[in-house]
Amino acid sequence: xxxxxxxxxxxxxxxxxxxxxxxxxxxxxxxxxxxxxxxxxxxxxxxxxxxxxxxxxxxxxxxxxxxxxxxxxxxxxxxxxxxxxxxxxxxxxxxxxxxxxxxxxxxxxxxxxxxxxxxxxxxxxxxxxxxxxxxxxxxxxxxxxxxxxxxxxxxxxxxxxxxxxxxxxx
Amino acid sequence: xxxxxxxxxxxxxxxxxxxxxxxxxxxxxxxxxxxxxxxxxxxxxxxxxxxxxxxxxxxxxxxxxxxxxxxxxxxxxxxxxxxxxxxxxxxxxxxxxxxxxxxxxxxxxxxxxxxxxxxxxxxxxxxxxxxxxxxxxxxxxxxxxxxxxxxxxxxxxxxxxxxxxxxxxxxxxxxxxxxxxxxxxxxxxxxxxxxxxxxxxxxxxxxxxxxxxxxxxxxxxxxxxxxxxxxxxxxxxxxxxxxxxxxxxxxxxxxxxxxxxxxxxxxxxxxxxxxxxxxxxxxxxxxxxxxxxxxxxxxxxxxxxxxxxxxxxxxxxxxxxxxxxxxxxxxxxxxxxxxxxxxxxxxxxxxxxxxxxxxxxxxxxxxxxxxxxxxxxxxxxxxxxxxxxxxxxxxxxxxxxxxxxxxxxxxxxxxxxxxxxxxxxxxxxxxxxxxxxxxxxxxxxxxxxxxxxxxxxxxxxxxxxxxxxxxxxxxxxxxxxxxxxxxxxxxxxxxxxxxxxxxxxxxxxxxxxxxxxxxxxxxxxxxxxxxxxxxxxxxxxxxxxxxxxxxxxxxxxxx
Numbered sequence: 057x058x059x060x061x062x063x064x065x066x067x068x069x070x071x072x073x074x075x076x077x078x079x080x081x082x083x084x085x086x087x088x089x090x091x092x093x094x095x096x097x098x099x100x101x102x103x104x105x106x107x108x109x110x111x112x113x114x115x116x117x118x119x120x121x122x123x124x125x126x127x128x129x130x131x132x133x134x135x136x137x138x139x140x141x142x143x144x145x146x147x148x149x150x151x152x153x154x155x156x157x158x159x160x161x162x163x164x165x166x167x168x169x170x171x172x173x174x175x176x177x178x179x180x181x182x183x184x185x186x187x188x189x190x191x192x193x194x195x196x197x198x199x200x201x202x203x204x205x206x207x208x209x210x211x212x213x214x215x216x217x218x219x220x221x222x223x224x225x226x
Numbered sequence: 227x228x229x230x231x232x233x234x235x236x237x238x239x240x241x242x243x244x245x246x247x248x249x250x251x252x253x254x255x256x257x258x259x260x261x262x263x264x265x266x267x268x269x270x271x272x273x274x275x276x277x278x279x280x281x282x283x284x285x286x287x288x289x290x291x292x293x294x295x296x297x298x299x300x301x302x303x304x305x306x307x308x309x310x311x312x313x314x315x316x317x318x319x320x321x322x323x324x325x326x327x328x329x330x331x332x333x334x335x336x337x338x339x340x341x342x343x344x345x346x347x348x349x350x351x352x353x354x355x356x357x358x359x360x361x362x363x364x365x366x367x368x369x370x371x372x373x374x375x376x377x378x379x380x381x382x383x384x385x386x387x388x389x390x391x392x393x394x395x396x397x398x399x400x401x402x403x404x405x406x407x408x409x410x411x412x413x414x415x416x417x418x419x420x421x422x423x424x425x426x427x428x429x430x431x432x433x434x435x436x437x438x439x440x441x442x443x444x445x446x447x448x449x450x451x452x453x454x455x456x457x458x459x460x461x462x463x464x465x466x467x468x469x470x471x472x473x474x475x476x477x478x479x480x481x482x483x484x485x486x487x488x489x490x491x492x493x494x495x496x497x498x499x500x501x502x503x504x505x506x507x508x509x510x511x512x513x514x515x516x517x518x519x520x521x522x523x524x525x526x527x528x529x530x531x532x533x534x535x536x537x538x539x540x541x542x543x544x545x546x547x548x549x550x551x552x553x554x555x556x557x558x559x560x561x562x563x564x565x566x567x568x569x570x571x572x573x574x575x576x577x578x579x580x581x582x583x584x585x586x587x588x589x590x591x592x593x594x595x596x597x598x599x600x601x602x603x604x605x606x607x608x609x610x611x612x613x614x615x616x617x618x619x620x621x622x623x624x625x626x627x628x629x630x631x632x633x634x635x636x637x638x639x640x641x642x643x644x645x646x647x648x649x650x651x652x653x654x655x656x657x658x659x660x661x662x663x664x665x666x667x668x669x670x671x672x673x674x675x676x677x678x679x680x681x682x683x684x685x686x687x688x689x690x691x692x693x694x695x696x697x698x699x700x701x702x703x704x705x706x707x708x709x710x711x712x713x714x715x716x717x718x719x720x721x722x723x724x725x726x727x728x729x730x731x732x733x734x735x736x737x738x739x740x741x742x743x744x745x746x747x748x749x750x751x752x753x754x755x756x757x758x759x760x761x762x763x764x765x766x767x768x769x770x771x772x773x774x775x776x777x778x779x780x781x782x783x784x785x
Contacts, residue, residue: 067782070728070764070775146774157735159728161767163774166724191592191747195725 070159073142073149081139081201084181085132093124141199143210145217148188150197160197166190167218170211174204186210242300242311246366248341253292255337257285301362303376308348310360320360326350328567328592330374331604334367335557344370344560348377349604371560378562379546448545453608453619455539455553460532462610465578468535469527536609541619549589549623551607561604567591569722569748571607571620573630573715580713585616589623590718590749605749620717629703629717634696640737641757642692649684649691656680687711697742697755699769704744706755716753720770722746728763742766 097120104113135154142149148167151159171187178184184207188197202210261284299312308327310320329349338344343364350360365373483489504512537555543565544550552560570590579585587608608619621627660674690710698705704723707715727743734740740763743754758766761782768775 067761068764068768068779069761069782070767070778071780073778142778144777147771149778156729156731158730161726161728161771161775163724163771190724190745192724192745192751194727194743194752195745197725 072151072159073140075141077136077139077141077199077201078183078203078206079136080181080183080203082132082136084178084183084201085135086128087181088177089128089131090124093120093128096120096124139200141202143213145220148197148214150199152198152200162188162190162195162197164214164217166195167214170214170218172207172211184208188214240302240304242302243369245296245299245362246343246364246369247296248343248366249364250292250296252337252341252343252364254285254289257288261285299362303373308360308377310362322348322350322360324377327377328564329604330377330562332367332370332374332560333557334364338364339556339558342367346370346373347604374562378548378564379544449542449550450545451540451542452549452622453539453541453615455536455609456611456615459536459609459611460529462579462582462584463529463532464525465576465582465584466528466532466610467524467576467578468531469524469529472527472531473523532609539609541607541623549607551604553609559604563589563591563605565623567748568623569746570716570718570753571624571630572717572749573616573620575613575713577711577713579610583613584610585613586610587616587620587623588749590716590722590746590753592748624717626701626703626717629698629700629705630715632698632700632705634698634705634707635762637692637695637697637756637758638739640739640759641695644733644737644739644757645688645692645695646685649688650681653677653680653684695756697758697766699766704753704766704770706753708754708756718744718746718753720744720772722748723770726767726770727752728767730760744770 100113100116100120103116107113131154138151138154138157140151143164146164148162148164149159151157167188168191169187169189171189173185173187174183178201182204183201184204186199186202186207188199189195190197199207199210261282294314295312298314298317299310301308301310303309303324306324308322308324312318312320327348327350331347331349332344333347334344344367345364346362348360348362362370362373364370504515507515534555534557536553538558539553540551542550542552544562547565549563549565549568550560551563552558568589568591572588572590573585574588575585586606589605589607591605607623608616617627617630620630624630657674657677657680660669660677663669664671664674687710691708694708694710694713696705696707699720702720704718704720705715706718707713723744723746725745727741727745729741729743730739734757737757738760739757740760741754741756742758742763743752745752755763755766764779768779
């Protein structure tokens, strides 16, 4: 009975999930990655203070500036185009990453918990993360950078759907 | 479970039980054995610094802690729950709903066996790694097996059931044995069949193979033997390399003895003779001698280890729907697994075992810890033994013999190319590093010359790694195989799959392949097919969760 899928003659592909995350995620990811680069720069300044200025320092600063600029312009936009999610009454389907891409599918019937998290930086941008866990230690599905209102709606929907079906396959 | 509830209200609350007081005797003896080198030092060598004193204080503390543990640990089994209270300053009460008990594991090492004790570990469906489960260390063996009977064969209390059992009604019957959670069980609900938890078939939706039933030996009314150790299997012992770990432990112990007794290894005649002989002969001969000696020692210790661990090995199937593994020469281990929790099986073939056509069988089940190796975690279903035997038992335990041996789809040219790229890149990287060190840091030239050997080794490994790759999905059974140094074939029921991950790294995307991962609550929690073609990943996903992914599938654009 389950053979129909594998025996299907038509070649298929998984399409990406339908919904984009909030546009505010782009500045959020930029700021978060920027904080990391601030740390790198600070370390270089410490190095400079303890030492005479020489070619190595200049090269270090230039390399940092170039890498940081490239990372901060490319990564958030690329990531915004990749990060997507979709929920049907039966499954939660997400896509995340940028350089590497990962798609996760969790059947609603196997959901154990639905959590939301908002870090301090995320609160500033009005964003919320949703985490859907299953009984597998490898199973959690994360949706990052949702508009808080959307996140609330999604959680309510998933909770209702989860109660409608049973069985967590443990 | 209403009948159970009403019966429980009639029966009085079961009493809190203590661990066996005999454990108080085991604990100090264990400590004394551990401190034996120190005691030898104190008694016979007459050392007089503070080291031994501290060791003796440690012994006293250990004994005291054992006493506290005995005094503070109590447990009780009610009709619905298993409760364990423990801790002196930080009181803890562990509560396990009985319908969540998946496995019961009894272990007795040699001292415990002399005193008739067993350590009991009750496994639940929890899958976090740090979880120790519910451990009772230790109960009398009779009490322990009674507890196991009660927890896993609850439909039909055993004959020797004692006072603890009386609170548990027989009223449940075989169906009462199926927990409330069982109704919502994936296996039952998805196949549309009512869940009959304690039924003979054990695994819903997968009947036992006819072939297996024919070969099975009937032991008594309740248990059917599926497999037992054939002494001829001991020939696989030298190929398990279990001896390597033993050598480590032995070396540690010897070091401690020499340290505590202030003996110089060179003062011992035999060791000195070996040392002198090695110094006398040419270097290549000495290397050869040491290698041969090490190989012989590892083979010998591995064989001894095999006998110690797997003597009396027996795998039986109980009428109440459990699998029962007993084994061990000195330390005995007896693991009981609910058969319907077995979501799949793993056939593992380490390279050396594969050369002599041997394999091991491991259960993929919830409630078994896999983090610390299948043997210690208790999920081992068959010790290293002939492949044919492993396949027979796998088919019988899993209930679907065809998928254990079925042909697998190869992963295609991109997967092959990626195997070779990786092997050659790794070899090139190491060789380049040694070349640099030779040029810049004056390392001897033989380092990078030796590293050149990585190229042919890498090529062989890559070829074998590609040959191992394979996957298939047959009638609700996902089969994946990979690995060279340890080749593993995982057979997993799609009913146990609780999520899918399709991962594409930047380079995988360029090559048009993806890694398909099925997550599960059982075993290692995730099983994957590496580098399969993207379209194949989509159809595999669709077949694994039939019907659920229809909205997300689109026809593939012609290439």
